[in-house]
Amino acid sequence: MKIAVLSGKGGTGKTLMAVNLASAALTSVYVDCDVEEPNGHLFFKPQQKSERTITVKIPYVLTNLCDGSRRCVDFCRFHALAYVNNKLMVFEDICHSCGGCSLVCPNHAIKEKDKAIGIISRGLSENVEVLSGFLNPGEVSGMPIIKGLLDEARQIDKLTIIDCPPGSACPVMESIRDADFCLLVAEPTIFGTHNLNMVHELVNVFNKPFAVILNKCGNGENPAKTYCLERNIPIIAEIPYDQQIADISSNGHILVRENNTYHKLFSTILFDVQARLKS
Amino acid sequence: MKILVPVDNPIFEGNVCVSFARAPYFLIYDEANQEKKFIKNSAADSQGGAGIKAGQLVIDSGASVLLTPRIGENAAQVIKSAGIKIYKTIGESIEKSLQAYLNNELAELDDVHPGFHGHH
Numbered sequence: 001m002k003i004a005v006l007s008g009k010g011g012t013g014k015t016l017m018a019v020n021l022a023s024a025a026l027t028s029v030y031v032d033c034d035v036e037e038p039n040g041h042l043f044f045k046p047q048q049k050s051e052r053t054i055t056v057k058i059p060y061v062l063t064n065l066c067d068g069s070r071r072c073v074d075f076c077r078f079h080a081l082a083y084v085n086n087k088l089m090v091f092e093d094i095c096h097s098c099g100g101c102s103l104v105c106p107n108h109a110i111k112e113k114d115k116a117i118g119i120i121s122r123g124l125s126e127n128v129e130v131l132s133g134f135l136n137p138g139e140v141s142g143m144p145i146i147k148g149l150l151d152e153a154r155q156i157d158k159l160t161i162i163d164c165p166p167g168s169a170c171p172v173m174e175s176i177r178d179a180d181f182c183l184l185v186a187e188p189t190i191f192g193t194h195n196l197n198m199v200h201e202l203v204n205v206f207n208k209p210f211a212v213i214l215n216k217c218g219n220g221e222n223p224a225k226t227y228c229l230e231r232n233i234p235i236i237a238e239i240p241y242d243q244q245i246a247d248i249s250s251n252g253h254i255l256v257r258e259n260n261t262y263h264k265l266f267s268t269i270l271f272d273v274q275a276r277l278k279s
Numbered sequence: 280m281k282i283l284v285p286v287d288n289p290i291f292e293g294n295v296c297v298s299f300a301r302a303p304y305f306l307i308y309d310e311a312n313q314e315k316k317f318i319k320n321s322a323a324d325s326q327g328g329a330g331i332k333a334g335q336l337v338i339d340s341g342a343s344v345l346l347t348p349r350i351g352e353n354a355a356q357v358i359k360s361a362g363i364k365i366y367k368t369i370g371e372s373i374e375k376s377l378q379a380y381l382n383n384e385l386a387e388l389d390d391v392h393p394g395f396h397g398h399h
Contacts, residue, residue: 078327083338084357091328091353
């Protein structure tokens with residue numbers, strides 16, 4: 001079973017939920033798809049780590065074959081190529097690795113080479129296999145790393161918790177594509193509710209079963225809860241805005257490994273998701 | 280010799296555009312016969328890589344001088360590789376900057392900014 005944890009905005013508690021759900025299971029895989037800011041590893045501190053580099057293809061020119069047709073320059077919608085003084089200039093940081101330039105070149109003057117954009121790290125933290133993606137700063141897209149992470153996770157036959165990037169754009173869509181169930185984490189603010197609305201629309205487009213975890217719940221109004229109640233969206237848990245949770249987390253510890261109450265809380269969420277998937 | 284200036288509108292009495300790669304039009308002024316031609320900058324509405332495309336347009340226009348208040352690093356790299364000189368405009372008026380250039384009163388632009396990629 002694969003559970004994706006997502007939210008429209010950052011800072012709602014995706015990683016807190018994902019790390020603790022993975023830890024509450026008997027055995028599991030935790031996949032950190034937030035490759036621009038991966039931080040699940042800070043809690044898990046995985047051991048026996050192995051790393052592999054993720055690359056994309058970028059073009060280079062065989063100058064002797066180039067006759068200046070400029071078909072590649074005209075084709076590139078990202079404008080990563082310029083033709084100056086009878087020579088092709090390649091802007092590697094702008095290239096989106098679509099491969100189009102090498103296809104349209106009538107003289108086959110454009111070849112492709114590998115460019116490293118980040119790494120995937122795999123390690124073990126007690127009962128959890130930890131897979132984290134790290135995108136190098138400044139790269140145009142983390143998608144190849146997210147794809148690599150999920151390919152690797154697919155090889156491991158265990159409960160899989162996917163910690164998604166924030167937002168509702170392509171990297172999130174890629175992260176939830178394989179998920180059997182989506183958990184939407186929301187905080188009790190108007191901004192939080194707006195972003196809950198965005199991911200709610202997204203999981204509907206993907207036709208995924210889902211439920212909401214309301215995080216940072218206090219005594220005051222909770223517009224995110226109102227949003228759920230008005231639309232009959234299942235609320236799977238309400239996590240309090242709690243000093244102890246903040247203390248444990250900000251010290252880099254995992255709630256369910258520190259305290260039985262939390263272990264029970266997150267186990268219950270896992271059972272609940274399983275029950276919803278069976279029914 | 281042709282001089283290229285990014286401008287807001289296709290009129291000679293108008294203003295120099297504050298941006299190079301995202302300027303809606305380019306003025307091409309031919310020093311030899313004082314001819315003024317305006318071309319649409321097709322790079323202006325690019326999602327990304329506007330500087331590179333605008334730089335390519337300058338090269339293809341046959342200009343040997345660019346007058347602009349500022350320029351991004353990718354555009355500058357393309358333009359400088361072609362041996363085109365970049366000078367910094369003064370004030371808003373197209374005419375004033377052009378005249379100042381012709382009187383050798385403009386300084387070369389060397390404070391290239393890192394671009395505004397993804398922040399439009």
